[in-house]
Amino acid sequence: MWIEDEYKESKDNPLHKEFGIWSNTRYIMGKMLKYKPDVVALVLLGMVCSSVLSYFWGIFGKYVIDIIQMGLPEKEALEELIKIVLVAGVIACLLNIGSVLSECLVWYRFIYVRMHMITERIARVLSLKYELIERSDVLDVARRAAQATGGNMNGVEGMMRYMQQLLTSLFTVVVTFVAVMVLDIRLILAMIVLCVIQFLYYRKIVEKDKKEVWDKLSDSWRKTDYMERVTQYCDHAKEIRLFNLGEFLSKKQEDTYQDREEKMDLHHELWISFICGIGVAI
Numbered sequence: 001m002w003i004e005d006e007y008k009e010s011k012d013n014p015l016h017k018e019f020g021i022w023s024n025t026r027y028i029m030g031k032m033l034k035y036k037p038d039v040v041a042l043v044l045l046g047m048v049c050s051s052v053l054s055y056f057w058g059i060f061g062k063y064v065i066d067i068i069q070m071g072l073p074e075k076e077a078l079e080e081l082i083k084i085v086l087v088a089g090v091i092a093c094l095l096n097i098g099s100v101l102s103e104c105l106v107w108y109r110f111i112y113v114r115m116h117m118i119t120e121r122i123a124r125v126l127s128l129k130y131e132l133i134e135r136s137d138v139l140d141v142a143r144r145a146a147q148a149t150g151g152n153m154n155g156v157e158g159m160m161r162y163m164q165q166l167l168t169s170l171f172t173v174v175v176t177f178v179a180v181m182v183l184d185i186r187l188i189l190a191m192i193v194l195c196v197i198q199f200l201y202y203r204k205i206v207e208k209d210k211k212e213v214w215d216k217l218s219d220s221w222r223k224t225d226y227m228e229r230v231t232q233y234c235d236h237a238k239e240i241r242l243f244n245l246g247e248f249l250s251k252k253q254e255d256t257y258q259d260r261e262e263k264m265d266l267h268h269e270l271w272i273s274f275i276c277g278i279g280v281a282i
Contacts, residue, residue, distance in 0.1 A: 039109040046102025049095045051172040060088045144218040213267045220260040227253040
C-alpha cells in the first residue's frame with residue numbers, strides 16, 4: 001500500500017501531471033472555441049460595456065463642466081447640454097444593453113461547454129481497459145475529472161466565469177490607466193507594481209491550493225463515495241448487522257468526512273489570506 005501511494009505521487013506516474021494557470025486557461029479556451037465560439041464574442045462585449053460604464057458618467061460630467069466653464073450664452077449652453085445629454089443617454093443605453101445581453105447569453109453557453117466536456121470525460125472512462133478501472137490512481141483521476149466538470153464554481157464552469165471577470169477587470173485597469181495618465185504618471189507606475197504583486201501572489205495561492213487541497217481531495221472524495229455506498233445502500237445491510245460493523249463503519253465514515261473538511265478549511269484559509277493580503281497592499 002505504501003509503494004502504491006508513493007507511486008501515485010511520483011513524477012514517473014503518467015497520470016501525475018502538473019497543470020498551471022496558463023495551460024488550464026488555454027485548455028478551457030480551446031473547449032469554448034470548439035463547442036461555443038460565439039461565447040468569446042459575448043464575453044468581450046460584456047467586458048467592454050461593463051468597463052466603459054464604470055467611468056462613463058464621470059467622463060460625461062467632465063464635458064458638462066467644460067460647457068459651463070466656456071461662458072457661452074444661456075441659450076447656446078442649454079442647446080449644447082441637451083445634445084450631450086441625448087448622446088450620453090443613447091451611449092449609456094447601448095452600453096447597458098450590451099452588458100445585460102452578454103450576462104444573459106453567456107451563462108448557459110458556459111453550461112453547454114461543460115456538458116460537452118462531461119460527455120468527453122465519460123467517453124474517456126468508458127474506453128479504459130478493465131484492469132485500469134480498479135487502480136486507485138486511475139480512480140482518483142476519474143473522480144477529480146468528475147469534480148472538475150461538476151456544477152461547482154471550482155470546476156471548469158467556475159474557471160470560465162473567473163476568466164470573464166478577469167478580462168473585465170484587466171480592461172477596466174486599461175481604461176483606468178488611460179484616465180489616470182492625464183493626471184499623474186506616478187499613479188500609473190504604482191498601479192502597475194500593485195497589479196504585478198497581486199498576480200504573483202495569486203499564482204502562488206492557486207498553485208498551493210491545487211497541490212495541497214484539490215489534488216489530495218480526489219482520494220477523500222473517492223473514499224467518501226465508497227463509505228456512503230456501503231453505509232446507506234441495502235446491499236450490505238445484512239453483513240453489517242451480522243458482523244456488528246456499524247460502529248466501525250461509522251468511525252471510518254467520520255474519518256473520511258474529517259479529512260475532507262480539513263482540506264476545505266485549508267482552502268478557505270488560503271483564499272482568506274489572499275484577500276487580506278490584497279486588502280493590506282491596497
